């Protein structure tokens with residue numbers, strides 16, 4: 298056995314420790330560490346696969362470790378836990394890595410990252426697991442255990458969704474969350490048309506595929522670091538999920554509209570609005586964090602949008618100067634993010650049951666203020682990237698019950714498969730390929746249309 302530690306595995310362990318012990322965000326730590334220009338592309342994708350794989354399958358890995366270790370799982374030190382998880386993930390999910398390689402690398406890592414006889418402990422646990430590999434793979438689970446263990450669903454999220462959807466829907470949702478999400482880009486139509494962009498991407502050796510739901514979308518594969526391509530640097534497109542593109546299609550802003558994007562960072566939808574209004578003045582993009590406004594600014598600069606007004610404002614505060622000022626408002630609200638756990642699997646472990654109530658409280662404040670900021674005759678689009686009905690349909694119902702002049706509009710010109718009663722869009726990763734988005738469209742009528750007192 299060579300003594301040198303395999304570099305990608307060591308990076309993966311450090312990142313897993315940061316995510317699981319220090320609460321770091323998977324996308325941020327991965328982006329930072331994969332930027333290292335000394336890394337080969339193959340190592341970059343191995344680190345990405347290891348870190349995402351462990352976080353996605355964390356419950357399953359932990360269940361296997363728990364059942365094959367004499368030391369209680371809670372008593373295992375954080376570094377050793379990550380080393381074991383990484384090994385178990387390789388043994389059960391990566392066919393190309395021989396089991397012996399996964400074990401040997403973990404033993405070396407445990408010598409470096411722990412004191413005492415940790416390497417012997419790791420070796421013993423992993424050899425025990427390998428001996429029982431077939432039995433583990435063929436284990437019969439109850440339906441509940443299958444969700445929680447095999448598909449690594451947090452218990453409380455599984456319960457929440459089982460109260461809202463059929464068990465088969467919840468199951469396929471969690472199975473899909475273990476897969477990788479596609480990469481889609483939105484053509485920047487201010488700069489180029491779709492066919493010309495496809496030609497340029499093909500010349501750059503990027504694989505290009507049709508997207509399903511949105512006319513401006515292209516699926517891309519086989520590109521490595523996207524920021525190195527001229528097409529990216531020239532601002533010919535932005536990376537954005539297809540469902541996220543639908544949000545602005547539903548808002549349908551036109552040149553001349555006064556538009557507010559209330560929770561707008563990092564600006565995926567802001568830039569789409571800017572494109573649709575032909576970069577005319579009239580678009581304000583807000584967020585509560587200054588550093589996030591800078592991300593919008595970067596996106597606007599790269600996509601050649603010059604007229605977006607950035608505002609550091611708290612959406613839950615009612616500003617009197619904004620009342621009845623806007624023709625169109627997008628409220629892409631902060632939410633539980635359950636619709637994007639395929640892209641950001643750490644959401645599963647970071648989100649807590651008690652967070653849902655505070656998220657809902659904020660969503661109600663935001664939608665109240667958004668509605669107040671609309672001109673009579675104006676249109677509000679309320680969207681989230683979650684499939685939790687409490688943050689979706691129920692927030693819209695709250696608004697409809699509170700304001701006599703709120704009218705839920707039909708959503709037109711979209712694929713009927715993603716519509717619920719013509720009123721809501723709800724996409725599901727396992728059915729539609731894109732992220733799990735909710736979209737609704739509300740008109741502020743000039744007078745009481747419900748006849749309520």
Ligand SMILES: C[S@@+](CC[C@H](N)C(=O)[O-])C[C@H]1O[C@@H](n2cnc3c(N)ncnc32)[C@H](O)[C@@H]1O
Pocket residue numbers: 541559560561562563564565566567583584585586589610611612613629630631632
């Ligand atoms: C779902 S993200 C928006 C994504 C964005 N629309 C896009 O397409 O790129 C929600 C945003 O709301 C912001 N946010 C959270 N609380 C807020 C508040 N009280 N007021 C304004 N923005 C807020 C977050 O910082 C985050 O950037």
